[in-house]
Amino acid sequence: MRVEVIVLICYFAGMIAMGLYWNRRAKNSEDYMVGGRSMGPLVTALTLQTTAMSGYMFMGGPAASATLGYFAVFYAVGDAGGGLINITVLGRRMRRLSQLLDAISPIEYLEKRYESIPVKVLGCVIGVFGLSMYVLAQFLATGKTLVSLFGFPLSVGLIVGVTVILFYTFVGGYFAVAWTDVIQGFIMIGSLIIIFIMMMSHFGWFAGLNAELAKLDPTLLGVWGRGNIYEGGYGVLAGAILIYLVGYMGLPHSVNKHMAMEKPKAAKTSVLYATIWTQLFCFIPYFLGMGGMVLFSGGITANMDNIAADGTYPALQAAGLINGDIEMIIPSLTQMMFPGVLTGIVLTAIMSAIMSTVAALMLLIATIVSIDFYKRWLRPEASDARVVFVSRGTIIVVAIVGIIIAITNPPGIFQLVIDNFSFMSCCFLPSFVCAIWWKKANATGSVASMLAAGIVVQIWSHGGLDVVTGCHQMFVGLIAGCLAMFIGSHFGKPTSPEMCELMERAKGKKIDVSKDVQVASSKHLSTETKAISQFVFNRRYGSEMA
Amino acid sequence: MIIGMPAATFFATLIWPFVYMAAAIIDYFIMKKQDEQIDDTEFEQSLVGRAAKAQHEGGENK
Structure with a gap:
């Protein structure tokens, strides 16, 4: 058996063991869905960041930089500040308000804050749809990884990979998801740093890499992309940065981490851990993409431009790029540079990135369905055990449906998932942020913002308006959502005095007399x-x- | 040119890790100062609650 497969099996066994361990710890639905609100700063930071960083960081990101050059690094610029902004803006107050509202899921939190059933209904629909599309995208990435790297047949690979995720999520709940995220986070960052050091040593660090890129195509070093394709496109740049800088504040599976924090005061340490981790993790994949392009093209521009009808790179494949697929640049670099065990660990890191995201998504879908649909709408008298049962059942259903769709891979499915990040983020961001920072934000504003942002993002991306206008759909979707929140909040029922008081308490109760005065x-x-x-x-x- | 790349590209992309780390450190100290003036006892009940519950259950089992 190949060494990489053995390493992968050991990794899967470890994740299953963690699920079994945490199964004993989860005693009730609050334990199962938000870890009993007991997550310390390191776990909070790493689970937040690894959930956010999916397979895209190992596959899509390097592919973008390999073809566009330093322009793609703007996505990293936004990404690297996302955790800092997210925890600072939302962290403490959301932790407090979610406890005051006794909310377990982000949708329940929105429903109670805006005191509105329509907010819940719309939030559930957008949340379940958006999160499911996200899960599907990760399943597609899982299938691709397992087929390309390990030679597994797609159906076998998907079923094995998803079964492992299912097991530790199903059995261990939030505790298992969060702690496996910590381990996966260290695997991800450790493996990337090793490959980065090896590759950059080969080139002579940045000066050497940039000299090689300049020989390949000088415009790769510019800010406007290869061939200056985005020259003057400040809207595209703004979108590329914004999408991750603020976008995470609108993702339910990301803001969920604030609700699970051990205590509000853990936020400041989480900011440090999250920022350190993202500086290491966000930028490196893009440099690996550029370095990989130089290595596999042999510094010959014609090889870089030799693209087959199916989008593969035959010349690069001959030099070692797996399947000629530009998204396989990091795994290809790993196979080129390292012996079997290390390659196995790095490939496991890719699985880690995907699995950490999938686990969090599936758990949150289950939370929304079991708490917001089932417990709080259909069966208010349902026991805690029944709610956990429904949650687990939902996880299984989502996994089975996701596997079937990923295996059959109907045409157009990829397009459906590709803009999902912008869609969910723009729909929810104004509601999450205004929930704690603007007392006047009401149910009308929240519903209006979700509808406006959702419609604008879909029209913009599917209508190809991003290309025509040079403005990313994230940029326009955010503007539409925020405007709708502001205008809509001037109509309808105002925020109740009781809710305003809770928002005041969520700011934190000031100690009456300061230490100095004492x-x-x-x-x-x-x-x-x-x-x-x-x-x-x-x-x-x-x-x-x- | 800086380390072989146009200055514009360098300042637009590579200085950000240093900017974010500095911002995170400043943010930490600002939040620390704010936290010292806030009484979060009621929001730390999950810890208090679990510890007290564990003690209570331990006492019952004796």
């Missing part, structure tokens, strides 16, 4: 106490003696 006061008080004691003593004993 210290200063105690000095005065001791003097006062001394004076009072002396006065009382003199009066008592003075009169007795008199």
Whole structure:
């Protein structure tokens, strides 16, 4: 058996073991769905970031930089700041408000904050649809990875991979998902750093890599993409940065992590951990893509431009690019540079990136269906055990449907998932942010923002308007959503006084007297106490003696 | 040119890790200062609750 397959099997066994371990810990639905709100800062940071970073970081991102050059790094620029912005803006207040509202799922949180059933219904529909498309995209990536790298037949590979994810998610719930994310995070970053150091040493670091890129095509070094294809397209640049810089604040599976934090004060340490991790993880794949293009093309521009009808690169395939598929640049680099075990570990890292995202998505879909649909709508009297049962059943159904669709791969399915990030993010971001920062934001504003953003993003991307206008759908979708929230909140029922009070409490209760004043006061008080004691003593004993 | 690339590309792409790390450190200290002035006892109940519950269950089992 190939070494890489053995490493993969060991990795799968480890994940299953973690699921079994955490199964004993999850006692109720709050444990199962938000880890009992007990996640410390390191776990919060890594689960947030690994959930956000899917297979795209190992496949789509490097492919973009290989073909576009440094322009693609703008996606990393946004990505690298996403965790910092997300935790700072939403972290503490969302943690507090979610507990005050007794909300387990992000949709329940929105429903209770905006005091509105339509917000829940629309949120559930967008959430379940969007998250399912996201899961499907990851299943497609899983299938591709297992087929290309391990030689598994697609159906076998998918069933094995998804079964492992299913097992530890199903059995261990949020605890298993979060802690496997931590391990997967270290695998992902460790393997990327090793390949990066090896490759850059080969080139002579940035100066050497950039010199080779300049020989291949000088425009690869420019900010406008190869051939200056996006020259003057500031809207495209803004979208490329914004999509990840602020986009994560609109993703339900990302904001869910704030609700699961151990305590609001864990947020500041999570910011540090998340930012360190993303600086290492976000930029490296793009440099590996560019370096890989130089290595596999042999520095010959004609090889780079030799693209077959099916989108593969025959000349690069001859030099070692797996299947001639540009998305296989990192695995190809790994096979070129490392012996079997290390290659297995790196390939496992790709699976880690995909699996960490899939696990979180599936758990959240299950939470929305079991809590928001089942418990709070269909069967309010349902017991905790029944809710967990429905949650687990949903995970299985989503997995089976996802596998069937990924195996049959009907035409057009890829297009359906490709803009899902922008769609979900634009629909939810105004509602999540305004939920804690703007008391006037009401149900009308929330519904209007979800509808406006969703419609605009779909029309913009499917109508090809991003190409015509030079504006990314994320950019226009956000603007539409925020405008709709602002305008819509001036109509309909205003936020109740009780909710305004909860939002005040979510800011955090100020300690009445600051430490400095306490210290200063105690000095005065001791003097006062001394004076009072002396006065009382003199009066008592003075009169007795008199 | 800086490390073999146009200055515009360098400043547009490669300085950001340093900017974000500096921002994260500043953010940490600002949040720390804010946290010192806030009483979050009611939001740390999950820890208190679980510890107390574990103690209670341990006492019952004795």
